Amino acid sequence: MVPNEIREALSDMSQPDRELHFAAIRYVMREATYGRLYPRRGVRCVSRQPIFELRWEISGRLWRLYEGEPVFEPNLLIALRFHEKDVSTNDDELIRSRQDDEIGIAEDRYGRGLPSRWGRFAG
Numbered sequence: 001m002v003p004n005e006i007r008e009a010l011s012d013m014s015q016p017d018r019e020l021h022f023a024a025i026r027y028v029m030r031e032a033t034y035g036r037l038y039p040r041r042g043v044r045c046v047s048r049q050p051i052f053e054l055r056w057e058i059s060g061r062l063w064r065l066y067e068g069e070p071v072f073e074p075n076l077l078i079a080l081r082f083h084e085k086d087v088s089t090n091d092d093e094l095i096r097s098r099q100d101d102e103i104g105i106a107e108d109r110y111g112r113g114l115p116s117r118w119g120r121f122a123g
Contacts (some may be wrong), residue, residue, distance in 0.1 A: 001109070002065070002079040009063075009084050021058055025065070025082075028054050032067065033077055046103050049110055051080065053103070062087060064099075066106035070114070078118050080106035 006025060010018045028042060032054055037043040046053045046066065054065040062085035068078040083102050087095055113119070 002082050005082040009082060017059070021063075024056060024058055025063070028056055028065070029067075029077070029079070047107055047110075049107055051103070051106050051110055055085075064102065066103060068106070068110045068113075070117075073117070078110070078113065080109045 006022075010021050013021065028037070031037050032043060032052075037054065042055050044053050044055075045051070050069045050071060052067055052069060054067060056063050064081075064083055064085050065079060066081040068080055070076060070078070081102055085095075086098060089095065
């Protein structure tokens with residue numbers, strides 16, 4: 001799901017810009033995997049579940065990737081939802097509501113995948 005969301009979100013860009021953004025996404029995910037992101041550097045917990053928001057900005061566009069880090073799999077990061085944060089309305093309440101909706105999608109995906117451990121193990 002998330003790879004398709006990334007492709008769709010970047011589809012309006014030129015090929016060089018897409019490559020730049022893909023590189024930034026890979027960099028942020030790699031840094032998260034190695035535990036090198038900190039609250040001031042682009043990661044924060046957004047749920048009572050172990051779901052974190054990876055965030056960055058490129059060329060004035062705000063990107064968000066919600067990922068899960070299950071406590072029983074300490075070396076596993078699960079990409080749950082990717083989107084561009086829309087701040088065009090300048091309405092803080094609407095922006096927050098839309099972002100909460102995106103976090104809700106990530107929470108739903110996390111919960112639905114948990115019983116099967118996101119397809120990693122046959123049950």
